[in-house]
Amino acid sequence: MSISRRAFLGGVLVVSAPIALPGAAEAAEEFAPNVFVRVDERGRITATVPTPDSGQGVRTMVALLVAEELAVGLDDVRLEQAHGDPARFGSQGVGSSSSARRLHEPMRRAAATARCLLVAAAARRWGVPVDECSARDGAVRHGRRVLRYGDLAREAAAVDPATVPVTLTPPERWRLLGRTRAGGVDAKAVVTGKARYGIDTRPPGALVAVVLRPQWIGALVDAVDDRAARAVPGVVAVTTLDPATSGQGGVAVIARSVPEALRGREALRVTWRGGTPTADSRQWLADLEAALPAVPTAPGPVVFEATYKLPLLAHAPMEPMNATAHLTATGLTVWAPTQDPGSLRRALAGQLGLAEADVRVEATLAGGAFGRRIESDPVLEAVACSRVAGAPVSVLWTRDDDMRHDSYRPMSVHRLSAAVDASGVPTWRAHGVATWPLTVFPFFDNPAVVKAAGDHFPYAVPGRVDVALRAAPLRTGFWRAVYAGHFQYAEENFLSELGHRAGLDQVDLRRRLLPADSRLRRALDAAAARAGAVRPGSTRGVACHDDYGSVIAIVAxxxxxxxxxxxAAVDVGPVLHPSGVRAQVEGGVMDALSTVSGAQITVRDGRVVQSSFRDYAWARIDQAPDIDVVLVRSDAPVGGLGELAYPPAAAAIASAIGRPVTGMPVNAEVG
Structure with missing residues (x-):
């Protein structure tokens, strides 16, 4: 007898069918002034979350924004995840640390509109001025008189929104935003196993598929002997996936259960052709080093030059890739932990020749994304399998599949040169970069675009950055912080080495190169003050980063x-969810520690060597440092955060433990 992860964690078997809410059978009339907020006659508040949540806290942020403006508690807001429909919900992609920047104003205004209409309805019933009424704890009040939101739902729905001015709650009156230390709204469901991720989705009648994937980079299916696989009990079908239309290619085995699908895959006999069966990542790194741009002529003597080599990195989210699809004669339904359900819906409709109205994409919770779930290859596999099976099919990737068939962060090589003044402070710099574009997004096949995405050097040192691109020999994609993670790592470690050579304090060196009144200088001062003096026997690394409308300084x-x-001292403008800010910084620091300390992807004989966390050396809990996050508040606009901490944390950690730094990881051969 086997027991599911969900049954084990939650103590009960939780099925994947939707759970009926109490009273849901009797439809209550709802007051819905916009697509994001609804209030029914029982006073229940529902907020629609327009973008997916892959652990970055979008759902908690939306709940806080709505609760704040409707003057209720966080627990009074129920959340409903939006399906893919940009025409209705606006842009639904999560990337470039944009969620808070894009959603905070619309969600606040949507909830404030509901509140103002409810207050107006109460004022009309009482025959009193609106400004004599107030909203609090799910009710409108006027002196001793109280009307619950549910009692006002019908009347509020009849109020003409054009006649009611909408006012947002000013920050000085916030009760929740910026103040509550509440954890995630889904935290209890996650730790008890009740939260439903993409990997948990099983519509009625669903089958399961696993894929025998190319055995070396770029390989194509040559011949398939599937007789033994089809003979495995529970196997329903075997189909060859075309990489031009159905993901990365391979042979899919569709069965009634995961064990049966895996046994069927083991029984397949497949021969392969093409690709690069002799590929070696060490040679790729050498080729990039040979492609480095020439060092430009300096205005004075170049006193120091250094080269940094960075490896391939896998995304390795806790939840491996997966998707479920049901293709019928009348349309398509997809359940997936996608980062952009709206764009996915549009792409699927175009590829299948369907009207967008006939395609529905349900965004599930995602157990990590980091840029990988922008891509649609698992969904295309599920659609292809559903077409063959004539039923819903859930495609599951094993951990080995996920590690060895990722869209990796590209390798890169950096050569930096500098001239300095008499005190050792740099007065000129040159940064040459050789790397690959992102194959999943052709827009990046342009050196100017890569430079713009990666070069966020914040210091007052004139110079030049040149980028050389070479064709990527395998799939490459978005990885947390994208190219900024490459550029910042080299630039900050180079600056630190200049400081070491001149005997300069790392914090003081950066202070000299930042304007005194800048946000980044204030963050650096805050981080240094909290970190205090370097203790005897300790070494220190420092790095700063300015991106996504936010700034951060790291002392390791x-x-x-x-x-x-x-x-870490971070300034994201108004802090909407303090606990969420800290969690995002902590996650970036742990990613940095992992990649600096040993995690890398290598290729030998055309195959990715690493297959799981046993050899992709992600940091374990006993390696975690104490992480202290200082919130530096400012009146800047709301900034982004999800990718902000990784680049400076990687550089600061490397400088602290690996001097002289020559690459990533710091204490192992790169590539």
Whole structure:
């Protein structure tokens, strides 16, 4: 007898069918002034979350924004995840750390509109001025008189919105935003196993598919002997996937259960052709180094030059790739942990020749994304399998599949040169970069675009950055912070080495190169003050980053070759969810620690060597340093955060534990 993860964690078997809410059978009239907020006659508030949540806290942020403007508690807001429909919900993609920047104003205004209409309805019933009424705890009040929101739903729906001015709650009156230390709204469901991720989706009658994937990079199916696979009990069908239309290609085995599908895959006999069976990532790295742009002529003597080599990296989310699709004669339904359900819906309709109205994309919770779930290859596999099976099919990737068939962060090589003044402070710099474009998005096949995406050097040092691109020899894609993670790592470690050579304090060096009144200088001062003096026997790394409308400074302290403490000071403008800010910074720091300390993807004989967390050396909990996050508040517009911490954290950690830094990871051969 087997027991599911969900049954084990939750103590009960939770089926994947929707759970009926109490009273849902009797449809209550709803007051819905917009697509994002509804209030029914029982006073229940429902907020529609327009974009997916892959752990970055979008759902919690939406709940906080709506609760704040409707003057209710966080627990009073029920959440409903939007399906893919940009015409109705606006842009639904999550990437470039844009969720808070894009959603905070519309969601606040949507909830404030509902509140103002409810207050107007109460004022009309009482025959009193609107400004004598107030909203609090799910009710409108006038002196001793109280009307619950549910009692006002019908009347509020009849009020002409054009006649009611909408006012937002000013920050000085916030009760929840910027103040509550509440964790995620889904936290309890996650830790008890009740939260439904893409990998948990099983519509009625669903089958399961796994794919035998190309055995080396770029390989194509030559011949398939599937007789033994079809003979496995429970196997329903075997189909060859065309990489031009159905993901990355391979042979899919469709069965009634996961074990049966896996046994069927093991029984397949497939021969392969083409591709690069002798590919080696060490040679790729050498080719990039040979492609580095020439060093430009400096205005004075070049006193220091260094080269940094960065490896392939996999996304490795906790939830491997997966998708479920049901293709019928009348349309398509997809359930997937996607980062952009709206664009996915549009792409699927175009590829299948369907009207967008006949395609429905349900965005599930995602167990991590980091840029990987922008891509649609698991969904295309599920659609192809559903077409063959004539039923819903859930395509599941194993951990090995996920690690060895990713869209990797590209390799890169960086050569930096500098001239300095008499005190050792740089007065000119040159940064040459050789790397690959992102194959999943042709827009990046342009050196100017890569430079613009990666070069966020914040210091007052004139110079030049040149980028050389070479064709990527395997799939490459968006990886947390994209090219900024490459550029910042090299630039900050180079600056740190200049400081070491001149005997300069790392914080003081950066202070000299930042305007005194800048947000980044204030963040650096806050981080340095919290970190305090360097302790005897410790080494320190420092790095700063300005991106996504936010700034961050990182101070990393190490001893005996291990990072002990990381202090981060971050300014994201108005802090909407303090606990969420801290969690995002902590996640970026742990990603940085992992990649600096040993995690990398290597290729030998045409195949990715790493297959799981046993050899893709992600940091374990006993390696985690103390992480102290300082919130530096400012009146800047709301900034982005999800990708902000990784680049400076990687550079600061590397400088603290690996001097002199020559690449990533710091204590192993790169590539």
């Amino acid at each position: 302290d190490a001893s005996e070759g291990r990072v002990r403490r990381v202090t």
